[in-house]
Amino acid sequence: MSTRKTLVVAGHGMVGHRFVQAAIERGLTERYDVIVYGEEPREAYDRVALTSYYEVGADALSFLPGGKYEDPRAVVTLNTEVTAIDREAKTVALSDGTTQAYDVLVLATGAAPFVPPVPGKDLKNVFVYRTIEDLQAIEEAAKTAKAGVVIGGGLLGLEAANALHKLEVETHVVELAPRLMAVQVDDAGGATLKRHIEKLGLTVHTGVMTEFIDADKDGVEDGKVSGLKFKDVDEVLPADIVIFSAGIRPRDQLARDCGLEVAERGGILVSPNMQTSDESIYAIGECAAPGGRMYGLVAPGYTMAEVAVDALLEGPGEFLGADMSTKLKLMGVDVASFGDAFATTEGALELVYSDAVAGVYKKLVISEDCTKLLGGILVGDASSYGILRPMVSSGIALPENPEDLILPASRGTAQIGMPDEAQVCSCMNVTKGEICKAIHDEELTDVPAIKQCTKAGTVCGSCTNILKNLLTEEMEKSGKAVDKSICEHFAYSRQELFDLIKIGQLKSFDAVVEAHGTGRGCDICKPAIASILASQFNGHVLDNKTTGALQDTNDAYLANLQINGTYSVVPRIPGGEITPEKLIVIGEVARDFNLYTKITGGQRIDMFGARMEQLPEIWKRLVDAGFESGHAYGKSLRTVKSCVGSEWCRYGVQESVAMAIELELRYRGLRSPHKLKGGVSGCARECAEARGKDFGVIATEKGWNLYVGGNGGAVPAHAQLLAGDLSKEDLLKYLDRFLMYYVRTADRLQRTSTWIDQLDGGLDRVKEIVLHDSLGLGEELENEMARHVDTYFDEWKATIEDPEKVARFVSFINAPGTPDPNISFTEDRGQIRPVTFDEPVSLGSSIPVGAPQ
């Protein structure tokens, strides 16, 4: 009989967290109690996105808000450092003075910034850039600082410099090497990058060595930074802040102290299954050195975590090294480096394209016989990274004119025949063959579907363009050219139609079809055009001259068609808040018209079983009582769900109900490509399930976090953070822009999640457009939303006030008083329930089915 064992994890960083997740998912917790010690005051967070702390705050970066795993057999203790390992006794000593026994120990202690022994390194206002606490301290110091220096012009140094620049500190980057990003790019690439960065207003000093950091007070122990003295330069560069970013060192001290083998250049030596020289101890992440080499990126660390879990489950997993290719956007500049970027392979040739004016530098390294791509560097335009990198890993033959690959506006890269074995997505290891097979077998027709099916492109997203190209190729091959036409009547996508209608100020279907289409439309283009016209002009959807005949079933009668030809009625209950009086009215209306009632998921009440001709009467009662249309029938804003918020809730930090009501009233009636739902939660407990909505707002101590792109349904999606800690004003501004941009550019029946997925650049693109206004559309989008808000009216009230519209709601045009005999009900659980018939039902059954005699 085996008893449960204890597995101790040292370090709750990115990789430690991933390890615990995998341990839970793969059932390791069936055998082990997992105890995690983290030295930082907070649970694991997204260190890769550290810089966005300044925009979104700490909560948004957390991987485990609340610090608890769902599986109670995995427990995290924070603020606690593992201080020593006793391999003999199999215990670890902790900073709180206690010890903990282990059967298996996993070291995931990460790495620490390397601070060279420069005199003055212990002065106040000297920082590193690794943790949220570091960033908080820098933020504080920046408040009074004029100038700051980042020592180190590598990837992380430039990121720190950018942060400092954004904190409105005059920023200098100091690099010992003759160029920036010396590890990834060559001299010419570095120079191009430098020009880009200087254009942004930063100062770059390359090839200089820091002699000492100057202090404001001589000889005083805790003096503060006042400047930086370079070797061989007389003047001191004045500075109030210094950030060291001169590389990282694996945190392997624990291992050294207990005699585990370490690599020559640092890092705990591990075998391919992540075991250290002690078989009860594993090491993963940046502290580990498989094969003597440490990896300063998160993806290899994640792989190590998975391999270690596999090993503990007696699986065969091995870590086989990692692709250290990099592609990133640094201060708005694309930089990529892959394969043998420095042409170290014997006989390697270089092919360079450089445009100093546009700030583009591209280099390909190719084999001596010109048949294979070995590596490359791209600065200023890394759009071809997605195709070039897989060419390296798959070793496929170069096209005849390899320069085409880097020339501007090259013939695209789709035409280059990749073999099936070519790895397209290196993050998830998916080959071209697997993708094409999925496209073919599963009849996939868009990129989000490919991502979902094959998992390709779901991590870094850099292969999205290739996926698109492969899709086009495959569809063309099978004769299914990727046709953007919305239907046979219009050879345009919804977005194109939206623009054409806007530019042409077309106000009716007739005008649109005359200008851009053929035939008389169908059930696809008509509702789509109705929706576009409604978004742009906000007229009454039943207006005869414009959109009256275009509406789909539900919109046509401003109610939801149900199984037996009756309708359901949903009045708006903003934020789910309703007075007792109004509740009573709903009850009375339902009772008087004998309707079936049910509470919806959107916090309102649905009344079923209304005959079409009853709708105006029902709505008259509702409108008189102060209700308005809930647009449950439209491709438009449905509800903004809310929790009860700080007005009542002991945990709430903001008034979520008030916010939900405000948002629901703001966006009510907005016609959109698909239905839209929102949610507002008053604290991080998220009781409103806002992240399951197209837009979700979650209260923080400082304001509101805005999430976008969530939905329930067949393919659920969790909304992702767009921006954090927003004031109400900014929240409305960004939401206005987001929604309007979606309304403008999404495809018909495309929810926000798939829309975001198929945008080139995905969520980052949305951020650029919405937060940074990269298209300069911000004001226009806000104005459009303002116009929507100003021109909103209740379409049910307008309908019952217009006899012409009411005239449509008749059972029979020649017998308005006679109800359709096809509709009838039985009773179930005390309410009505529809009955369907296999044959049409006639009035006066003596008349045979068929023609009048």
Add this chain to the structure above:
Amino acid sequence: MTKTADFISICRLEQLERERGATALVAGHAVAIFRTYDDQVFALGNYDPFSKSSVIARGIVGTRGDIPFVASPVYKQAFDLRTGACLDDAGVSVPAYEVRVEDGLVLVGPRKR
């Protein structure tokens, strides 16, 4: 054999909106009446065999190639306004009725053969 007298008058043409349906009660049956863009009038049985409900008149009217059609509002199958044949499912059809417009009056007659 059908005679003119077998046609019953339903409504005036202007009462029908272009490219929208209306339901008429014809000899106890629910019949969907459509006025197309070019002012032709068609009549089909209102009962949708797919959804088993009386709704055809509430569908969207349009064209597929040269064929005028209505899409069932429930599951969107298309029916040829002239014959009642389902364009998406060869075996299925709804009845189509003769229609005349005389002196601005819409008249519905016997089932088409």
